[in-house]
Amino acid sequence: MGQTVFEPWNDPDEKPLIQFKNVTKRFGDFTAIDNQTFDIYEKEFFALLGPSGCGKTTMMRMLAGFEAPTEGTILLGGQDIAPIPPNKRAVNMMFQSYALFPHLSVWDNIAFGLKRDRMSKDAIAARVEEMLTLTRLTQFARRKPHQISGGQRQRVALARSLAKAPKLLLLDEPMGALDAKLRQATQFELMDIQEKTGTTFVIVTHDQEEAMTVASRVAVMDEGRIVQADTPARIYENPSTTYVADFIGDVTIITGRASPAGEGYEVHYAEAAAPIYSAFDIDLAEGETCHLALRPEKVSITAERPADRRNAVQGTIIDIAYLGNLSTYHVEIEGGQMVKAQAANTRRLSRRDFTWEDTVWLSWTDTAAVLLRE
Amino acid sequence: MRRFALIALPYAWLLALFLVPFGIVLKISLSDIALAIPPYTPTLDLSEGWAGFKDFLAALDFENFTFLTTDDLYWKAYLSSLQIAALATFITLIVGYPIAYGMANAPDHWRPTLMMLVILPFWTSFLIRVYSWMGILSTEGYLNQLLLWAGLISEPLVILNTPTAVYIGIVYTYLPFMILPIYSTLERMDGSLLEAAEDLGCSRLTAFWLVTVPLSKNGIVAGCFLVFIPTIGEFVIPSLLGGSRTLMIGKVLWEEFFNNRDWPVASAVAVVLLLILIIPIILFQRNEQKSREAEG
Numbered sequence A: 001m002g003q004t005v006f007e008p009w010n011d012p013d014e015k016p017l018i019q020f021k022n023v024t025k026r027f028g029d030f031t032a033i034d035n036q037t038f039d040i041y042e043k044e045f046f047a048l049l050g051p052s053g054c055g056k057t058t059m060m061r062m063l064a065g066f067e068a069p070t071e072g073t074i075l076l077g078g079q080d081i082a083p084i085p086p087n088k089r090a091v092n093m094m095f096q097s098y099a100l101f102p103h104l105s106v107w108d109n110i111a112f113g114l115k116r117d118r119m120s121k122d123a124i125a126a127r128v129e130e131m132l133t134l135t136r137l138t139q140f141a142r143r144k145p146h147q148i149s150g151g152q153r154q155r156v157a158l159a160r161s162l163a164k165a166p167k168l169l170l171l172d173e174p175m176g177a178l179d180a181k182l183r184q185a186t187q188f189e190l191m192d193i194q195e196k197t198g199t200t201f202v203i204v205t206h207d208q209e210e211a212m213t214v215a216s217r218v219a220v221m222d223e224g225r226i227v228q229a230d231t232p233a234r235i236y237e238n239p240s241t242t243y244v245a246d247f248i249g250d251v252t253i254i255t256g257r258a259s260p261a262g263e264g265y266e267v268h269y270a271e272a273a274a275p276i277y278s279a280f281d282i283d284l285a286e287g288e289t290c291h292l293a294l295r296p297e298k299v300s301i302t303a304e305r306p307a308d309r310r311n312a313v314q315g316t317i318i319d320i321a322y323l324g325n326l327s328t329y330h331v332e333i334e335g336g337q338m339v340k341a342q343a344a345n346t347r348r349l350s351r352r353d354f355t356w357e358d359t360v361w362l363s364w365t366d367t368a369a370v371l372l373r374e
Numbered sequence B: 001m002r003r004f005a006l007i008a009l010p011y012a013w014l015l016a017l018f019l020v021p022f023g024i025v026l027k028i029s030l031s032d033i034a035l036a037i038p039p040y041t042p043t044l045d046l047s048e049g050w051a052g053f054k055d056f057l058a059a060l061d062f063e064n065f066t067f068l069t070t071d072d073l074y075w076k077a078y079l080s081s082l083q084i085a086a087l088a089t090f091i092t093l094i095v096g097y098p099i100a101y102g103m104a105n106a107p108d109h110w111r112p113t114l115m116m117l118v119i120l121p122f123w124t125s126f127l128i129r130v131y132s133w134m135g136i137l138s139t140e141g142y143l144n145q146l147l148l149w150a151g152l153i154s155e156p157l158v159i160l161n162t163p164t165a166v167y168i169g170i171v172y173t174y175l176p177f178m179i180l181p182i183y184s185t186l187e188r189m190d191g192s193l194l195e196a197a198e199d200l201g202c203s204r205l206t207a208f209w210l211v212t213v214p215l216s217k218n219g220i221v222a223g224c225f226l227v228f229i230p231t232i233g234e235f236v237i238p239s240l241l242g243g244s245r246t247l248m249i250g251k252v253l254w255e256e257f258f259n260n261r262d263w264p265v266a267s268a269v270a271v272v273l274l275l276i277l278i279i280p281i282i283l284f285q286r287n288e289q290k291s292r293e294a295e296g
């Protein structure tokens, strides 16, 4: 199994490429990064995901060498990088603003880093051509940055940071300026490049879908802390806190008190309502406050009570969000609790089964709801 | 109509303040010297009608311009003015660039103050400031007193009435014209460009040469022209600080007008000076145009 699945973080013999050890970064008395310890492995596509101002850029700038940790150490290939200035690190960064040199052509922008390495003219030219081909920019080589489109500029920035074949490539919101279609194309391009070059990527984004698409692991950040770092699937299916569950995708959080029942727990969320059962693997005490995280697509919406499900509640449709292929129903159940349920729009809109104010049954399997302590 | 008014206004301005005076000077330069008031001939007398105008035109010639080529004083003065202006511009650049750089990299809340300090000298009379340099640079001046007191020299230095004093005066006077355009390009520069350069393997110094300097090129070129152009015709600084040894065309012009009262030759000198200045002025305009296009 270890041969087919790329999970170096589960392999105790694997040496991490980057190690953060109790890293804290303060600006004045503001703590931007709060005592973080984590590893990033070679050939990983590591995504930092979080709201604006949570410290993603600061993390990258410490790796690139533009900021020094206030406390703790960062190791690159087992070596403390604190004394190494940015121009001596085998790390390249693609800046959030691209930071292309406006006075240089696309070609010279890409060659800029190579020329610093005292490579021969021919070797530089060959490498630049290679990068231009990779990023499909060959015909724009002679243009200046202001003569090409936003998407092309972004590819120049990518080519420039890739040209030196760094051990580690940092991408700070590389697709922030792109429209949805171009963004998707670029994401696949990035993954392709990563596969071809074997470079380790750390990518910053505040777009969760982007993180899910490209990353081998996603680190969800909040106020200078990594709350959870795991594969996209585990982040989505097994979030460690309600913050993570809420940040990634759509979710309903139901808060209540747990009481052990069989394999799992029953959660009492409202006086009169029947408890919700979840067979989720967690240790909770009798009566402990807990949260149920329920993904809308795991909730079925029917007119009649389904006979085979333990979790079934009745409610009224308050709102419907039409998303084209799907519709999200906002249903008010007992105790005023809102639950989101998603259904595929298999029929035309005019012949939809349910509409506003309809009384419906929501149901989900025993394993659908994730139980969380915080 | 509105459009016409908008365009007409600057042209009227140009006509009144530049072309008319230039036409008058050009006319005088084609006249002959005379012991009269005004001290040249012919003067246009419209009472004699068309014939009078024809006589007037016939009396004009290029004699004065030919004269400029016969006496080597003139071309030497032009050449020396160009040399002094070029070297002074270069020194101003060397002094001004670090100041502009420092201003652009100063903390935000300091910048208005620094800007004030650069502009402040303009609030006092130019003449007074040049005179005060005489007080500083003369053999009994403050500079010599200070150096003597500090024991750095035993004999007072002769600076006043030498070319050095002229350079000091020019650099001092025109420094703001160098600093301001360079500052404005440096201030607009995106700081992440330098980080990108470092990230790609540049040291701080190479990043400065490869990124900062090229990106401030427009400011450098603008500043150099703003210093170079007025310096060529400079008259006050060389005559107050330079003594008799400094040869500049502005001084020659003044002497022709007021010592020799030879208005026609003086006008010819001025016309040639203007022709010499047109080249750098056009180059300056093209640089401005190009930098506007690059931004737009």
Ligand SMILES: Nc1ncnc2c1ncn2[C@@H]1O[C@H](COP(=O)(O)OP(=O)(O)O)[C@@H](O)[C@H]1O
Residues within 6 Å of the ligand: A027, A030, A032, A050, A051, A052, A053, A054, A055, A056, A057, A058, A059
């Ligand atoms: N140079 C700095 N000086 C002071 N505060 C800073 C500096 N850089 C970042 N910060 C602060 O640190 C926090 C994290 O910033 P940043 O890493 O840029 O966030 P993100 O990239 O996640 O949006 C922000 O609150 C920001 O204001």
Ligand SMILES: [Mg+2]
Residues within 6 Å of the ligand: A056, A057, A096
């Ligand atoms: Mg950021």
